Amino acid sequence: MKTQVLERLNDAHGPIEVIEQDGEVALQFGNHTSQSAWRPKQPEQLCFAYYRAMMIPLALHPHPARIGLLGFGGGVLAKFLLEHTESSIHAVDLRPALGPIAARHFGLDLDHPRLDLRFADVSSPDWEPPAPLDVVLIDLFDQDGMIRLPNETVARLAETVAPGGIICLNLWRNHMPAVVEAHRQLSAHFHPDALVAHVPDKLNTVMTYRREAWRPEDLENGLRRLTKESAPLRRAQAQAWQWLQPLRAQRR
Numbered sequence: 077m078k079t080q081v082l083e084r085l086n087d088a089h090g091p092i093e094v095i096e097q098d099g100e101v102a103l104q105f106g107n108h109t110s111q112s113a114w115r116p117k118q119p120e121q122l123c124f125a126y127y128r129a130m131m132i133p134l135a136l137h138p139h140p141a142r143i144g145l146l147g148f149g150g151g152v153l154a155k156f157l158l159e160h161t162e163s164s165i166h167a168v169d170l171r172p173a174l175g176p177i178a179a180r181h182f183g184l185d186l187d188h189p190r191l192d193l194r195f196a197d198v199s200s201p202d203w204e205p206p207a208p209l210d211v212v213l214i215d216l217f218d219q220d221g222m223i224r225l226p227n228e229t230v231a232r233l234a235e236t237v238a239p240g241g242i243i244c245l246n247l248w249r250n251h252m253p254a255v256v257e258a259h260r261q262l263s264a265h266f267h268p269d270a271l272v273a274h275v276p277d278k279l280n281t282v283m284t285y286r287r288e289a290w291r292p293e294d295l296e297n298g299l300r301r302l303t304k305e306s307a308p309l310r311r312a313q314a315q316a317w318q319w320l321q322p323l324r325a326q327r328r
Contacts, residue, residue, distance in 0.1 A: 082181055087173040090219060094150075094181045101181055103150040103174075105219040112150030114182055120308040122156060126215075126246050128312040129273040129282035132320070133211045133242040134161065135298040135305070135313050136271075136284065140210040142166060144236070146198055147215035151178030154191060160309040164190045166206040170197055199226050208238035214245035222247065222254045227261060234265035237287075244284040259283070273319040282316075290323055 082094040082101065091106035099117060102110040113123040122128050130153070134140055140163050145154055148169035155178075157165050172195040178184040186193065196203050198216075212233060216223040225233075237243055243266065247255045259270070266285035273282045299317070302310050 112152045114152050122312050125275045126280035129316040131312045133244045135301045142209050144209040144212040150182040151184035155184045160306040166192045205236040207236040209236050210241050212243040222251045230261040242286050247281045249279045269324045272321040
C-alpha cells in the first residue's frame, strides 16, 4: 500500500514527518526509522514490541503513582499510560513541535489532568527532572540513533527515582558502545544486574534497573499483579514477560 505523508515540517533540530501506511500512523525524523507509531483503528494495541517490553516495570512496582517519560515522540506511550493506568505521566522531550503533532495525529489529549508535558534539553546542566518518580522510562533517539546522556544527567535522574523506584531504558544492540556506556552509567547508581528483555527479531533490548538486586520473588509478585491490570496493559505485559532473560545468580 502506498505511503501517505500526513504532515511534514522542519523545526530547529531537523525534519519531522508523519506518515500513514497500511492503517499505521508513524512519526519519523527525516529517515525511514519510525520514532512512534499507532493504529487508530486499534488504539488499545501497542504497535512496537519494545513499547510492550517497557510496560514490564509497571508490574514490578507495587504502586507506580508517578511515571517519567524521557523521550516523548508522538506521545503514544503517554496516551496508553493515561488511558490504562491511574498514574500521573511526566514527559520530557527536546522538540516542542511534537506536542501539537501528538494531538493531531496520535490521539493524545494535551490537556489531560494527569499529563505533565515539558520541553527541555535533558542533557543541559540546567535541566531539573520532575521529582520524585516511581518509574522512569527512557526512550531517547534522534535521526542518528541512540542519544547518549551526560553522566551528570544520569546522576540527577538517579536522585529523582523514589525509594523502591525503577528506571528502564530502550537500547539498540547495533550501537554497542552506547549500550555499554548506558549500562556503566546506570550501574553507578543502581544494582548492575538489570532485568533484560530482548525483543524477538528486533535489535531492541529493554533493561530495567533498581537499587536492590532483582530476586525471583519480585518476578512472582509481578506476575500476580498482571491479573489486576486493565486488559490492554495486561496483554502487553504478558507478551513481554516471555522475553525476560533468566536472573543472574546473586553476587556474594
